[in-house]
Amino acid sequence: MSAGTEHVMVVHEQDPYNAEPTPSALAEHALTPVGVFYGRNHGTIPVIAPQEWRLRIDGMVEHPLELSLADLKQRFAHREVVATLQCAGNRRAGLQAVRDIPGQHPWGAGATSTARWGGAGLADVLAAAGMRPGVTDIEFEAPDIAGEATPPQPYGSSISAAKATAGETMLIWEMNGKPLPVEHGGPVRVVVPGHIGARSVKWIERITAQDHPSDNFFQASAYRLLPADADPARTGIGDGFALTAVALNSAILRPDDHAVLPSGPTTIKGYAYAGDDRGIARVDVSVDGGRTWLQAELEEDLGPWAWRFWHATVGLPVGEVTITARAWDTTAAVQPEHPESVWNPPGYINNSWPAITVSVHDVAG
Numbered sequence: 001m002s003a004g005t006e007h008v009m010v011v012h013e014q015d016p017y018n019a020e021p022t023p024s025a026l027a028e029h030a031l032t033p034v035g036v037f038y039g040r041n042h043g044t045i046p047v048i049a050p051q052e053w054r055l056r057i058d059g060m061v062e063h064p065l066e067l068s069l070a071d072l073k074q075r076f077a078h079r080e081v082v083a084t085l086q087c088a089g090n091r092r093a094g095l096q097a098v099r100d101i102p103g104q105h106p107w108g109a110g111a112t113s114t115a116r117w118g119g120a121g122l123a124d125v126l127a128a129a130g131m132r133p134g135v136t137d138i139e140f141e142a143p144d145i146a147g148e149a150t151p152p153q154p155y156g157s158s159i160s161a162a163k164a165t166a167g168e169t170m171l172i173w174e175m176n177g178k179p180l181p182v183e184h185g186g187p188v189r190v191v192v193p194g195h196i197g198a199r200s201v202k203w204i205e206r207i208t209a210q211d212h213p214s215d216n217f218f219q220a221s222a223y224r225l226l227p228a229d230a231d232p233a234r235t236g237i238g239d240g241f242a243l244t245a246v247a248l249n250s251a252i253l254r255p256d257d258h259a260v261l262p263s264g265p266t267t268i269k270g271y272a273y274a275g276d277d278r279g280i281a282r283v284d285v286s287v288d289g290g291r292t293w294l295q296a297e298l299e300e301d302l303g304p305w306a307w308r309f310w311h312a313t314v315g316l317p318v319g320e321v322t323i324t325a326r327a328w329d330t331t332a333a334v335q336p337e338h339p340e341s342v343w344n345p346p347g348y349i350n351n352s353w354p355a356i357t358v359s360v361h362d363v364a365g
């Protein structure tokens, strides 16, 4: 959004603001700078003065709370987590190439970014409110109105009480060591590491402990995985299943798709990520359509909630070359080969093998 980002960001929509960095910009930093971090919004960004911001905690709790930002900072231990946010629509363009998905942004592999987040543990705040027995879900509500929802309503969602009280789930007011910018949810947002980005509710205003999932549109109707033969026009509340953990996925960020390159050794770089209790175990690269594979080198481990950058140096033959990758997670799951096999009507979770095509020229020797 800030000046100077126009060559870095691909803007899908101005308002609501939806933009992703180019693959090569994303590849530059393992901790994504704020000006490069993707933005995914369902409504107009609300501007809330930090002094006026209040968080209500209610529902099945002993002590309903109303907290200011100063209260949050004073009453709870400061914690940090390096976490990747990945939109469920990341890499949708690959599904749209299989079959049209109308009305949805054609996200590339840039609807994923990683930051160091600072704030308070949601578990600590919920403990202060005192959850009553029988709580199964924690609901989040924000003030931004999503026009695409039926009926139009404030953005919201929920996560399980177990995930909400796991140490990694946080209320965040710092991003990469600076106050959380408004476009990423400032003054305060939720960050749910390991879950799809949709659960990390920005501009959080209300947290409700309850015994059922949220009936907000973005929990009950959207961000659900429907079968490939579902008619999106006829689906409704509760169809399919709600997306929670991020599925094992990877992307090739360098070189650029359609790059023209000299023959000889070329370094391929990308990211791999798997949500919740899974880690990245290995990434492989192929330049012959998956007949043979070369193991990539995993770069720095930023912790259990962060993506893993990887690179591999391969010898490229002359001609049109397709470079493919596949990641394995710590349960030995591997990415599916074809986007056809994971196609679904709203176009979520395209975790098929990423591929780019490059034109390789002989260098006179």
Ligand SMILES: Nc1nc2c(c(=O)[nH]1)N[C@H]1C(S)=C(S)[C@@H](COP(=O)(O)O)O[C@H]1N2
Pocket (backbone or CB within 6 Å): 037, 038, 039, 040, 041, 042, 043, 085, 086, 087, 088, 142, 143, 144, 155, 156, 183, 184, 185, 196, 197, 198, 199, 200, 201, 202, 203
């Ligand atoms: N209040 C609110 N929170 C929200 C959203 C939104 O539109 N409104 N979008 C969600 C989605 S779908 C994603 S992927 C992430 C994106 O966070 P970012 O814009 O900071 O990258 O925020 C989530 N939280």
Ligand SMILES: [Mo]
Pocket (backbone or CB within 6 Å): 040, 086, 087, 088, 089, 197, 198
């Ligand atoms: Mo998202």
